[in-house]
Amino acid sequence: MTKSMKLLIWIFLLLPILSFGQENDYVRIGGTNLSLVPPQGFEPSTNFKGFQMEDNPYAMIMVVEIPGPFSEIKKGFTKKAMAERGMELIKKENRALSSYEANYVEMEQEANGVVFVKSILIYGNETQTVIVNGMCLKENQDLFPLIQDAISTIKLDETLDVDPRSELAFTLNEELINLEFIGVVGNGMLFNRDGNIPTESEDQLNVFVDKSFATVNASDKEGFCLQRLSQYDDPYELDNDKGLEKVAIDGIQGYSLFAKNELNKGETIRQIILFPEDGSYFIFHASYQEGYENTESDVDLFFKSFKVK
Structure with missing residues (x-):
């Protein structure tokens, strides 16, 4: 697999x-x-x-x-x-x-x-x-x-044509950068450069933005973001040069981090978690290969286009 x-x-x-x-x-x-x-x-x-x-x-x-x-x-x-x-x-x-x-x-x-x-x-x-x-x-x-x-x-009902995005709680500007919509997964959307799974693009960019299914007790929001980092299949080490930083997108506060894959030395992930006042959270995840000029800025621009419906 x-x-x-x-x-x-x-x-x-x-x-x-x-x-x-x-x-x-x-x-x-x-x-x-x-x-x-x-x-x-x-x-x-x-x-x-x-x-x-x-x-x-x-x-x-x-x-x-x-x-x-x-x-x-x-x-x-x-x-x-x-x-x-x-x-x-x-x-x-x-x-x-x-x-x-x-x-x-x-x-x-x-x-x-x-x-x-x-x-x-x-x-x-x-x-x-x-x-x-x-x-x-x-x-x-x-x-x-x-x-x-x-x-x-x-x-x-195979005759029924539905928009899988219609029930999502947010939108993203899908025309802003070179990304293709792959599909809705849970409460979120998955994108990459070429529409293939696995992607065959040079920078190997995959983007997933999701909303939690339920509310969480995240009084320690920084700790929550680091704990989420530990849940991926591969081990990731926080990029201490960029650290864990406060961010706000569409008026919602949260934290952003970069981390490096300890098994695949060329892979970086960008993770942002936003915490609305209702106790849910939005998670932004991008993984890509280092060394490509526009990838990091593309991800940042795309994430900042996030809007709650």
Whole structure:
């Protein structure tokens, strides 16, 4: 599996009990051509494409689009690959969704001291993969079967033309520099120079701008930014010459840093995290090879075009 595919899968994986029942009506998921019958108590989310329980922030059904081939993405959902990331594969079976090949996966994942159970439908083709991820706490024994039922009701309308950007919380000036839009991933957008995955451009520039799915407790904002740096697959060392600097884009305060890949000595990343007052955050990530005159200034110019809708 290529490094780009691993990054896309990494982006995805980094995501009082009521008396529940199943609603009767199909509801379309905004910004997609998918619809399903959500469990009772699940409402369309304002934080991501999908549904969320108002009284249970750990219970949700989320759609994530990945601009990569299904044949490669599904390799990340094997027992071995998932175990390497601290996840346990419970069940996997082949399915179909409309004209698409699909996989159905059930898994467990521990995060921050709690265990999640997930019911996941993955489908796609050689250019795009879609992951519908239903999840809740393992302790919610009455809820998970209803999430499983909801995932089983998913329908795809291939005649419906949708704008994947329509549900995003922000815009970027995509005409400002030489970048091509690759696709929407979660709450964000992915770009590179040539539209290929992996990119074949000389500077190897990849840009991803995203909004968090939920609020976070980030009282130590500088520490939060450094902690995010440690979550990438490769180890990165902070560029102390440029340091961690305060920035503001579109009136939102945050921090910017540069870091160097310790395994690939020619690669640099630029990371910015902005912290709106609602407790969410926006993260800007660019990776590129050093030694190209306009790359750093292009990234800076593009990031500064960010506007909240």
